[in-house]
Amino acid sequence: MTAFDLGDITVEISGGVATLTLDREPANALDVRTAEELTEFLRKVVDRKGVRAILLTGSGRRFCTGADIAGNAGIAQRSTIDYRFGHDSYTRLFQALWEVEVPVVSAVNGTVAGVGWMLALLADLVVADEAARWTHVFTRRGMVPHAGDPYFLARIIPFHRLNEIALLSDPLTSATLAEWGLVNRAVAAEEVLPTARALADRLAAGPxxxxxxxxxxxxxxxxxxxxxxxxxxxxxxxxxxxxxxxxxxxxxxxxxxxxxxxxx
Structure with a gap:
């Protein structure tokens, strides 16, 4: 087994599967440095002969609760910043996740919010704790969706369901998202990682x-x-x-x- 870190993501490679775990408890919010290191990994992963599938998950009780605004060099407090480009590190990450050739399975172990939606749903297969809570949060905080959200989610979520998610911003469970066709497997909490790993192993053994x-x-x-x-x-x-x-x-x-x- 090979192990290393990408910012606050731990990487373990075994059996052709790279398991990436976001470990920034308690919130598991994604900071810019980690987003940039993950982007670089995804762009070069095809050159790693030992990686034939990727498994994305989070530590503790949260998968990813969004961008770490407080930890991103005070971006939210700087009045001179050009907000048009303030989230480019995340946009590049989700473009890399969308384009990566290696199959990706997300194991959604807990709460999802903000850009966590894309980290989870841009995977090729999504396995989630059936009771996990998903909140879109952007309009709830007086913002508009960003970091690539309007491009990517509009391509994978039916139009009226997307409006319900984004405009009402009500919390939803993985079980509901499975009914809507956005989650492949909604399972008990203790079955999330084993189920996701089994799918990743199948993909890693494929062509x-x-x-x-x-x-x-x-x-x-x-x-x-x-x-x-x-x-x-x-x-x-x-x-x-x-x-x-x-x-x-x-x-x-x-x-x-x-x-x-x-x-x-």
């Missing part, structure tokens, strides 16, 4: 490049014309057709056995 390109195709299609989407699809099929795992997939089918993917 890594195929999974990564599949992610890219779906995300790009949200902003593409039909002509561009079909062009991207043809290019992806051609690219993956030359990989070891594609050949193994075909051969295992012919031989009637389970495929043994290596990630290349």
């Amino acid at each position: 890594t490049r195929s999974l990564g390109v599949t992610k890219q195709l779906y995300r790009r299609s949200l902003d593409s014309s039909i002509t561009q989407a079909f062009s991207d699809e043809r290019a992806a099929v051609a690219l993956i057709s030359t990989t070891h795992d594609r050949r193994e997939g075909l051969l295992s089918f012919k031989e009637g056995r389970d495929a043994q993917f290596v990630g290349d």
Whole structure:
């Protein structure tokens, strides 16, 4: 096992899965330094041969309660700051999380608020404590959604549900979000990490490049014309057709056995 830190995120890599745990108790708010280090990790993770899936979670009773305003060099108290760019570190992080080729599973162990929504929901699969509380908070505090929220959440949450989340800002549970199709598994608290790890292990044992390109195709299609989407699809099929795992997939089918993917 390999272990190191990204700001206030602990990283443990084993079995092809990098488990990232935000550890800034009691609030588990995300500060700029940690956001920037996590961004750099996500941008370079494809170069780490030992990482074929990512598991995101939080410590204690909270997953992520938003940006650490108090700890971000007094941003909220500086009258001369240009607020248009005050959250760019978080925007870059969520762009990196959206674009990362490695499959990501979030294990939502507790409270989610503010930018924590994106840290949780931009994962490919979401496992959450069924009783965990989610609050969007922006309009409740007299703000507008930011840090990429209007771009990303509008692509993954149905329109009227998103308005209910953002305009009313009422607390919701993971069980409710599962009913709305935003959480893949809403489970008992003690089952969150085991369930999420099992999914991450399955993804880590899969055809890594195929999974990564599949992610890219779906995300790009949200902003593409039909002509561009079909062009991207043809290019992806051609690219993956030359990989070891594609050949193994075909051969295992012919031989009637389970495929043994290596990630290349």
